[in-house]
Amino acid sequence: MNVTEYIASGILESYVMGAVSDQERREVECLSSVYPEIGHELNQLSEAIEHYAMFHSVEPPASTKDKLLQQLNFGQHEEVDDDEQTNDTIVRPMPVDMSSSHSHRTTWIVAACMGLAMLLFSFFLLSKLRTNQNALVSVRTRNDSLKTVASKLKADQVESAQVVALLSQPALKRIELKGNEKAPKGNLFIFWSAATKQVAVNVKSLPALPTDKQYQLWALVDGKPIDAGVFDADSTGSTTQPLNRSIARADAFAVTVEKRGGNPSPTMSTLLAVSPVKA
C-alpha cells in the first residue's frame, strides 16, 4: 500500500479528532503499528490535539479529587484480582489437561501396538518370502533335471522309433559279427534290408578306440569292399545306429578300424570281424 497517500488522505486527522467509524479506527491502529511513517504522523497529530486540549484547560473543583480519592480502592487491585485469576487457572484447565494427556497416552499405546504389529507382520512376510525363494530354487533345479530327463527320453524315443522303423523293414536281414584275435570279445549285429538299401549296426561289445579312430563297416560285393559307413563303439553302447550309406547288394560284411570319418578302402591289418550274408 502507498503510505504517503494514506497519510495524505486525511484519515489520521479524522482519527485524532474522533470522527471515524469503528472499522476505520481499527484500520488506523493496525496500520500505524505496521508502518512507522504512519505511526510517526499519528503521534504528531495526537500531540497537536493534546496541546490543543491543554490549551483549553480549566481547573476542576477541588471536591472532585476528594470524592475520587474516597471512591477508589488503592493498593487492593493486585490481591483481589490475582486470587481470582489463580483460582480460575487452577480449577479450569486441570480436567482438560488430565483428559487430554490421558487420551494422548492411549493414542500413543495404540500407535505403539500398531507399529509393533506391523513390524512382526513384515518379519513374517520376509521369512515367507525367503521360504518361497528357496522353494522356487529347488523347483527350478528339479525342473531342469526333469527337462534333461525329458529331452533324453525324447531322444531315446526318436531313436527307438527309428530302430522300430528299421527293424520293421521288409526282407530285413540280421547278421552277427564276432571279433577275431584282435578283438576276442567283439560282438555286433548288422541289420540290412536289400529292399530299402538301409544298414544299421548294433554293437554288443567292441574295444574302445582313440578319439581319432572309428570303426568302419564294409559290404563285400563280388570280393570288393564297399564303404557302408562309420560308427563308434562306446558312446552308443548297445543301441542300434543307422548308417548313412545305401547298400543294394552284399555278400558279406566286415569291420575295420580306420581314421575318424572313414577311408575309401579298408586297412586289412585292422580287420576285426567278417561274416557272410546268408541268402
Added chain:
Amino acid sequence: MKRQSSLVSESVLIEKLIQRDQQAFQWLYDQYSPALYGVVLRIVRDDDQAADLLQDIFIKIWKNLDAYDATKGRLFTWMLNVARNTAIDSIRARKTQPFAEIRTDAETVHIVDQEHSTEQPKPEHIGLKDVVNQLRPERKELIDLVYFGGYTHEEAAEKLNLPLGTVKTRVRAALQELKQLFR
C-alpha cells in the same frame, strides 16, 4: 511537575497505576484533570455536570487501565478520548433532539471557550494561547465543532453549509497547521 519530563517515565507511571498506587493516581489527576475538565466543560457547558462527568471519567480510566495499549496510542490521547466520548454520550442521551440542539451548542462554544480560557489561564499555556490564536478562524471553528461538538464530517458539512470534501480537506489542513504550530 512538568509534563514533558514525566512523559519519559510514562510506562513506569502506567505500571504503578495498574498496581493501584495512590501517589501515581494523584499525580495523574493533578497532571491531566484540568485538560480533561476543559474538554468536558466545552462539550456539556455545565459546571456541575462537568464535575460529575470528570469523576466518572477518572473512574473509567482507573478501571480500564489494564485495557490501555501503549502501542496503539499515547496515554493522554487515550484519556482525552475517554473524556470526550463520555461527555458526548451524556449530551446525546440527555437531549431528545441532540442533533438540532448540538447545532446551537456549537455556536456558543466560542463564548464558553473565551470565558474559561481567559478567566483561568494556566501559566504554562500562555505561550500556547498565542499559538492557537494563529490558527485560521475557519479551521479553529471546524476543530471545535468536530472535536468538542462531537460532529461527524457529514454533520459539520451540513452545519457549515459546505461540501463534504471541503470539510474533510479543512479538517486535515487544520490539524496539519496545529501540528506545525506546536512543533
